[in-house]
Amino acid sequence: MNLIDRYVAEVGKHLLLIKGRKDIEKELRSTLEDMLEERAKEKGMPADESMQMELLEEYGAPQKVAETYNPYPYLIGPRIFPFFMTILKIVVAAVTLGLSIATFVEIVNLSPITTMDVLSAIGHGILNIISASIAAFGNLALVFALIERFAPAAEFKMDEDKVWHPAELMKEPEPNKVKIWEPIVAIVFTFIAISIFNFNPQLISLYYLDGNTWHTAPILSDAFFRWLPLMNVAWVVEIIRNGMLLRTGEETVSTRLTSIGVKLLNIFILAMLIAGPSVLALTTESLTAAGVTDPDALSALTIFADKGMDIVFGIAIFGTTVDIIKTLYKMFTQK
Amino acid sequence: MANTESLENVVLELRRGVIVLAALSQLTTEEYGYSLLKKLAELGLEVDQGTLYPLLRRLEAQGLLESVWKLEESRPRRYYVISAEGKKILPKMKKEWAGIVSVMDKMLA
Numbered sequence: 001m002n003l004i005d006r007y008v009a010e011v012g013k014h015l016l017l018i019k020g021r022k023d024i025e026k027e028l029r030s031t032l033e034d035m036l037e038e039r040a041k042e043k044g045m046p047a048d049e050s051m052q053m054e055l056l057e058e059y060g061a062p063q064k065v066a067e068t069y070n071p072y073p074y075l076i077g078p079r080i081f082p083f084f085m086t087i088l089k090i091v092v093a094a095v096t097l098g099l100s101i102a103t104f105v106e107i108v109n110l111s112p113i114t115t116m117d118v119l120s121a122i123g124h125g126i127l128n129i130i131s132a133s134i135a136a137f138g139n140l141a142l143v144f145a146l147i148e149r150f151a152p153a154a155e156f157k158m159d160e161d162k163v164w165h166p167a168e169l170m171k172e173p174e175p176n177k178v179k180i181w182e183p184i185v186a187i188v189f190t191f192i193a194i195s196i197f198n199f200n201p202q203l204i205s206l207y208y209l210d211g212n213t214w215h216t217a218p219i220l221s222d223a224f225f226r227w228l229p230l231m232n233v234a235w236v237v238e239i240i241r242n243g244m245l246l247r248t249g250e251e252t253v254s255t256r257l258t259s260i261g262v263k264l265l266n267i268f269i270l271a272m273l274i275a276g277p278s279v280l281a282l283t284t285e286s287l288t289a290a291g292v293t294d295p296d297a298l299s300a301l302t303i304f305a306d307k308g309m310d311i312v313f314g315i316a317i318f319g320t321t322v323d324i325i326k327t328l329y330k331m332f333t334q335k
Numbered sequence: 336m337a338n339t340e341s342l343e344n345v346v347l348e349l350r351r352g353v354i355v356l357a358a359l360s361q362l363t364t365e366e367y368g369y370s371l372l373k374k375l376a377e378l379g380l381e382v383d384q385g386t387l388y389p390l391l392r393r394l395e396a397q398g399l400l401e402s403v404w405k406l407e408e409s410r411p412r413r414y415y416v417i418s419a420e421g422k423k424i425l426p427k428m429k430k431e432w433a434g435i436v437s438v439m440d441k442m443l444a
Contacts, residue, residue: 020392026404027368027388027413034369034410060385068385069392 003052004032007062014066017149024069032059076144084144087243090184091140094191095132099125101192102200109216128199136191143240175330176250183242190235190242197228206286217286224279227269234265256331263320263327270313270320280305354382354390356428359421362400367412391415399424 008029015021036055040047059065067073076084103125110117196203205216241258245251273279282305287298357380361371368388375382394400399421402413417425 023413024388024392026411030367030410030412031369031384031388065385068389 003049003056004029004036007032007056007059010062011066014063015069018066018069028065032056035059074148076141077148080144080147083243083247084140086246087187087239088137088140090187090243091136091191091239092133094188095136095195096129097188098192098195099129099132099199102196102203103128105203106200132195132199139236143236147240174250176252178245178250180246180249183245186242187239187246190239194232194235197225198232201225206282218281221277221279221281223277224273226276227272230265230269234262234269237265238262251330253331256327259327260324263324267317267320270317274310274313278306279309350380350382351386353380353432354386355394356432357382358387358390358394359399359417359425359428362415362417362421365414365416367414371415394421 008025011028012021012025015024018024032055036047036052039051039055043051074081103121106125107113107118107121110121201220202216202218204219206219237258241255241262244255244258248255282301284298284302287301357375358371361374361378366374368384368391371391372382372384372387375387391400391402395402395415399418400415401418402415404411404413406412
C-alpha cells in the first residue's frame with residue numbers, strides 16, 4: 001500500500017456517512033495519480049515517496065478534504081431545524097403540563113397533608129419535569145438526526161415560504177388539508193400519555209378511602225407494561241407524524257405511510273396483549289378494599305378483567321384495520 | 336492582518352459564486368475533474384480541488400451534469416458533461432451574469 005492509497009483510505013474514514021463514498025475515493029485516487037504523474041514529468045524523474053509526500057501535504061489534511069464533501073455538516077440541519085424547535089416547544093410544554101397535573105394529584109392524595117410532604121412532592125415533580133424534558137429533547141434530537149440523514153428532501157420543503165393569494169379563499173376545501181389544532185391536540189395528549197405511563201404509572205390506580213386515609217391499588221398489570229417500550233415507539237413516531245402535519249398543513253404520502261406503519265404496530269401490540277395474561281390487575285382483594293362488596297359485582301368485574309379487555313382490544317384491532325383501509329383508499333384517490 | 340483576512344474571504348466568496356457558471360460553461364465537452372481544473376486555471380480561474388470536486392458532485396445531484404467512468408491509460412477517470420437540463424439553464428445563467436457585470440461596472444465606474 002503506497003502513500004496515496006493510505007491517504008485515500010484515511011479520507012474515506014471520514015466519509016462514512018456520505019453517499020457515494022467509494023466513488024469519491026476512486027476519483028480522489030485517480031486525481032492524485034494524475035497530479036503525481038504530471039509532477040514527475042515536470043521534474044523529469046520517476047515519482048518517488050518524497051514527491052508523494054509533497055503532493056499530499058499540498059492537497060491537505062484528510063479530514064479537511066473529507067469535510068468538503070459534506071455540504072451540510074449538521075446533526076439537525078437548517079431544513080428541519082424550525083420544525084424540530086416547534087415540536088420541542090410543544091413537547092416540553094406537554095410534559096410540563098402532564099407532570100404538573102400528576103404532581104397536583106399526588107399532593108391532593110397526600111394524607112395527612114404536611115408541609116414537608118407537599119414540598120417533597122413539588123421537588124419530586126420538578127425533578128421529574130426536568131428529567132422528562134431532557135429525555136424528550138434527547139429522543140427528539142435522535143429522531144430528527146435520523147430524518148436529516150435519511151428522509152427524502154422533497155418531503156421536507158419546510159424553509160420555503162408559500163406565497164398566499166386571496167384567490168385561495170375561493171377554492172373548494174382540499175381533502176388532504178388538516179386542521180391546525182388536530183396535530184397540536186394529538187401531540188399534547190400523546191405526550192401526556194407518555195409522561196403518565198412512563199413516569200407516573202401509579203396515577204392509573206383505583207383510589208379508595210379507608211377511614212381518613214386514601215389508598216390506591218394499581219389498575220394495570222405487568223402484562224401491560226411489558227409492551228410499554230413498543231408503545232413508546234408508536235407514540236414517538238405519531239408525534240413526529242403530527243409535527244410533519246403541523247408544518248406542511250396537509251397529508252402527504254409520507255405521513256399516510258407513517259400512519260399505516262404506526263397502526264400496524266398498534267395492531268401487533270393489541271394482539272400481543274390479547275395473547276398474554278390480563279392487562280388489568282383487578283383482583284377480588286383490591287376490589288373489596290375499594291368498596292366493591294357485592295359478590296355479583298365482584299364476579300362481573302373480575303371476569304371483565306380476565307376476558308372483557310380481550311373483547312375491547314379485539315374491537316380496537318377491527319377499528320384500526322378499518323382505519324388502515326380508509327388511509328389506503330385516501331392515498332390512492334386523493335393525490 | 337484582519338483586513339487581509341477579510342479581503343481573502345470576500346475574494347473567496349466572489350470566486351465561489353462564479354465557479355458554477357465557469358464549470359458548466361466548460362463542460363459542453365467531456366472533461367474529468369483534474370483536466371477541468373487545469374482548463375479553468377489556463378483560462379485564469381484558479382480553483383481549489385476541495386471546491387471543484389464536491390461542486391461537480393452537487394451539480395450532478397441537481398441534474399445539471401452527467402458523469403461516466405472511463406478507463407484510460409489503466410486509470411479510471413470520471414468524465415463530466417453538461418446534461419440536457421444544464422444546457423437549458425446555462426443561457427439563463429449567462430444572461431444573469433451579464434446583467435450582474437453590467438450593473439457592477441456602472442457601480443464601480
